[in-house]
Amino acid sequence: MTKPRVLISDKMDPNAAKIFEERGCDVDVITGKTPDELKEIIGQYDGLAIRSSTKVTKEILEAATNLKVVGRAGIGVDNVDIPAASAKGVVVMNTPFGNSITTAEHAIALMFALARQIPEANEQTQAGKWPKNDFMGVEVTGKTLGLIGAGNIGSIVASRALGLKMKVVAFDPFLTPERAIEMGVEKADLDTLFAKADFITLHTPLTDQTRNILSAANIAKCKKGVRIINCARGGLVDEAALKAALDSGHVAGAALDVFETEPAKESPLFGTPNFICTPHLGASTNEAQVNVALQVAEQMADYLVSGGVTNALNMPSLSAEEAPKLRPYMALAEQLGSLIGQLAHGDLTQISVEVEGAAAELNIKPITAAVLSGFMRRFSDAVNMVNAPYLAKERGMDVREVRHDREGDYHTLLRVSVKTDIGERSVAGTLFGNGTPRLVELFGVKVEADLEGHMLYIVNQDAPGFIGRLGTTLGEANINIGTFHLGRQEAGGVAVLLLSVDTPVPTAVLETIHSLPGVKRAMALRF
Template identity: 65%
Template sequence: MPKVLISDDLSPLAKQIFEARGIEVDQIVGLTKDELIAKIGEYDGLAIRSATKVTKDVIAAATNLKVVGRAGIGVDNVDIPTATGAGIVVMNTPFGNSITTAEHAIAMMFAIAREIPMADASTRLGKWEKNRFMGVELTSKTLGIIGCGNIGSIVAERALGLRMKVVAFDPYLSPERAVDLGVEKVELDELFRRADFITLHTPLTDGTRGVVNAAAFAKMKDGVFIINCARGGLVVEKDLKAALESGKVAGAALDVFEVEPAKQNDLFAFENVILTPHLGASTNEAQVNVAVQVAEQMADYLLDGAVTNALNMASVSAEDAPRLRPYMKLAAQLGGFAGQLTETGIKKVVIEYEGDAAQLNVRPLTAAVLEALLRPLMDSVNMVNAPTVAKERNIEVSEVKHDREGDYHTLMRVTVTTEKQTRDIAGTLFANGDARIVQIKGISIEAQVTDNMIFVVNEDLPGFIGNLGTILGSAGLNIATFNLGREAAGKEAIALVAIDGAVPQDVLGQIRSLPHVRQVKHLKF
């Protein structure tokens, strides 16, 4: 009989579900790290929220652990790479608290618009300052939503019901999906310029960190309101402080902070700032939803091997797993490569399977491509829900199998059509199972994917390679491999350079400034 430990405060329904399915369960809340390490070896499953930290040391001691289930979205408290290496499936419940978080953002918007917490405190002191608290109406105001995915779309729906105008910035929001939602899709600078209220609903990634900063505030209307119930770090707090002091920002409502728990913060001193302690998912309904979902998902996996909402595993049968494993790696590399190069909304994805690949069960491969393609801006996407996410965003996904065998015995090709361009990338497997990129944008190039790579598109003219090598050498960046391809002499060329380490932004800027360079990207895998 499988045995599960619930180490955080979950709804009692979670324990009831495990027991009803015949799974032995212990609920022990408040374990120290050492206590958890001492006990975890007894269990096949670990159900958590955010308090339990599943670190390398915990995983090393978890000799029988098969699955970690996070009741909620964020898995910052789980070392997913280490869990993956140990063969432990990590699941979450990405949709269980979406409505609750969206409603909290709407509530915060109302509260800051009408200064409700401040008026409440004043009234309790017997001041009756009726003329002091002159709020603003939401009706006819423009709400700018940064990130119009699952939560952001719910916020948009509620705001439209309040007769607000809604503009949204989301690179993955298709024009068709925007029409369905009733929002106007705009670029980020235009959102900053037009919005009376700005609310954030995007994950914290390298691309979104500090998205609301001093430069952004300079583009906004005077008297704008800022609401952040997504992730601390999206808003640069020192820049928000300066914008509040100058009057550029009329008020802010924050549920998340750069450092949590936020026991001290310069923003605490402002009367026109509303602060809550990361309450976005804190309703009875949400807590029940995520607890029930995580218990059901974990029980399904432990008893039947079914995988739902896994962050590090596709839905693959036991029979297919050994054969699919190298193809899954190739699919993730192709999708990740295309996703990191995509900067505008995706309209269509075509995944082609040729030769040996065409004989496989390609559904998990397609899911792996989509997961890696969408992940750069959507931290809750996984190989299970990626097809659903793509469908919700009106991304047309096609699988094409070719019986023919071309230059390679097996080939996968991913073609992504965005609002501005179509780009394709193809890869193969060598006899030893090693994955290789063999074509980008129709240009032949052979490259092995590494942790850090620089992708450069340039005109094929003399001097480029030397200049690029000089910049990297001067920055102390060692080149592991250097792969080149070109359309024709003097035409478009591609360089794919593997680097031993991360590439600083100033180095990328120097490369962009080279003559005849059209595009530069730092790719991380």
């Protein structure tokens, strides 16, 4: 089997390349390429490992004909066009925990630097001025820290602040009361945080909802003398408004590690008294640089070699341990999705994925993605588990997941149902003991069949002689039948046939079959 090829296009700890090699990948380290130069070579690679320098644009992705995964060694993925990657079927991963402690520690360091005016005192002392009486600091003990964003990094900052005997007030829409109690913080809305906080530190992504969360209006709501720290993302703070608040004295001090435009060659804040800044150093420790490089290599190699998905931003997580167990279920899911995608007509309004028995104990997200992958091939052949959910969302599909604790006729069962403007249809399948997928129900009719290769689907009125006429028609067309599966609701009622055939069934032969007495529908299928 050909080894996956990986390109490391930004400077990274050399041990990352060793991990790729140890785990069965070929790796090239080629840094400093221009976008045009990267476009020329990216088509050779299955994986692309980056830091912040490489910009993975739509144009790069269009040239990446073999690319399966982009791995960002770090948290921020502002330099990756995730919608374009999703549409292309490329997994985008980051390493959200590799530099968490480093970034949290930098925020605490900047808080102390503000509280004791360390940069200014250092500068004047080294100039020989000995300005002992010019710098009156404040203690952090007993002060209130306002935490905007209580995720991984925010929670580490909170624990460090509590260790310094500070009080912590946190705003985060996803912070539950139980988690707030566990962290030892007070959950509050923004206005309450602004009114209480002596220091404010930001640890939230930059989104449409968080952009300029510290606007002029919100800064005005803050306690007079507040000190503001941002080690998260530029754009969370209105820099012009912060400059005005520093000049007026409403904000006693501010420390930014990030800017709206980077690298920040100029800023209205530069030279402002009581303002300190660093050049995006949140993740800049030896430990963090090593950690994120090794972590991204491990994640990418797991995906390329064994199918494990960790810390992906556009695909459900699937551990390397889960992958072998889920693989047969995902194969069944893709087949059922493909089957119902080929057979269901009308405008789709809803698709449901139901699992029961042993399947109900599994991670259902990859199963759903596999169903959508099979189903969405009715729209495009260039569909996989990554871009199928994206395409479904783009088309406004209502996708539902249902678990049933019950165990029915089968030890494990997967059912896929769709609602269209002309009715509801469902198919169901199971796994045999050796993990082989098997269809067991088709539109309410019990039928056992393997779904593979070229197949013929026929709905007819159950009557003597039909199978003979069908066999004669196929034989005269020189089409050989591989397997034959028949199901019916009752004698003389509606019957369903699924035949595997060795070659595709031409349109003319389908028309002949459709004209046979009793045939209601005849379709060629492909798996």
